[in-house]
Amino acid sequence: MIWIDGTLVSEGESGVYGERVVQGYRVWDPYRSKFAALATRYRERNLDLTGDQKVLYLGAANGTTVSHVADYVEVVYAVEFAPHPMQDLVMVARRRKNVIPIMADAGRPEQYAPLLEQVDLLYQDVAQPTQVSIAIANLIFLRPGGRLILMLKSRSVDVSRDPKEVAAEAAAALTAAGLVVESIDWLAPYHPDHAALICRKGTEEKD
Numbered sequence: 001m002i003w004i005d006g007t008l009v010s011e012g013e014s015g016v017y018g019e020r021v022v023q024g025y026r027v028w029d030p031y032r033s034k035f036a037a038l039a040t041r042y043r044e045r046n047l048d049l050t051g052d053q054k055v056l057y058l059g060a061a062n063g064t065t066v067s068h069v070a071d072y073v074e075v076v077y078a079v080e081f082a083p084h085p086m087q088d089l090v091m092v093a094r095r096r097k098n099v100i101p102i103m104a105d106a107g108r109p110e111q112y113a114p115l116l117e118q119v120d121l122l123y124q125d126v127a128q129p130t131q132v133s134i135a136i137a138n139l140i141f142l143r144p145g146g147r148l149i150l151m152l153k154s155r156s157v158d159v160s161r162d163p164k165e166v167a168a169e170a171a172a173a174l175t176a177a178g179l180v181v182e183s184i185d186w187l188a189p190y191h192p193d194h195a196a197l198i199c200r201k202g203t204e205e206k207d
């Protein structure tokens with residue numbers, strides 16, 4: 001990941017969403033992107049995105065974060081089901097050869113399975129009550145040893161419950177699905193009540 005004076009940036013064509021450009025790099029704003037918030041608040045997590053990685057991104061919206069991830073990795077399969085943001089996402093994909101926009105329901109992975117290959121990183125930001133089961137349903141695309149980063153919006157699960165309790169319950173469900181939950185990181189002040197769960201899928205030998 002590229003940092004300029006403590007600010008996360010990426011290298012690619014600018015003008016996707018009016019992002020600032022510093023010394024020729026696109027500023028990846030932690031207030032606009034949960035991925036940037038996670039990387040900025042928890043640099044020690046070593047979230048390195050690299051040019052040989054394949055990413056499945058669920059909840060792509062307008063492609064704001066997708067565009068930055070695509071600046072770093074080999075390919076991003078970007079799933080979004082809402083027609084309006086999908087229009088912007090398609091525009092992002094037109095300008096980046098390594099973004100594959102997929103209009104589909106992330107809760108129905110069988111709809112897009114024929115388009116996908118195994119990925120190194122499964123990234124999810126869908127803000128739905130069924131966030132955890134959506135992530136589990138998509139684990140079929142994650143290679144052994146690959147990472148899941150689940151952006152958990154606790155208020156989408158249950159607005160009346162303690163966010164920490166919601167995150168602990170999500171972690172238990174992911175563990176039961178065979179993942180190792182490496183960390184639960186809170187994204188305030190950038191994104192209050194959002195937690196990032198970083199999980200690892202076991203290697204085939206260990207399974």
Ligand SMILES: C[S@@+](CC[C@H](N)C(=O)[O-])C[C@H]1O[C@@H](n2cnc3c(N)ncnc32)[C@H](O)[C@@H]1O
Nearest residue numbers: 059060061064065080081082105106107125126
């Ligand atoms: C919080 S926004 C994502 C913001 C985006 N990740 C970013 O950082 O630029 C959540 C998005 O997930 C989409 N979404 C929610 N449920 C979905 C589902 N089941 N399948 C596909 N997309 C979904 C919504 O339409 C919305 O665009």
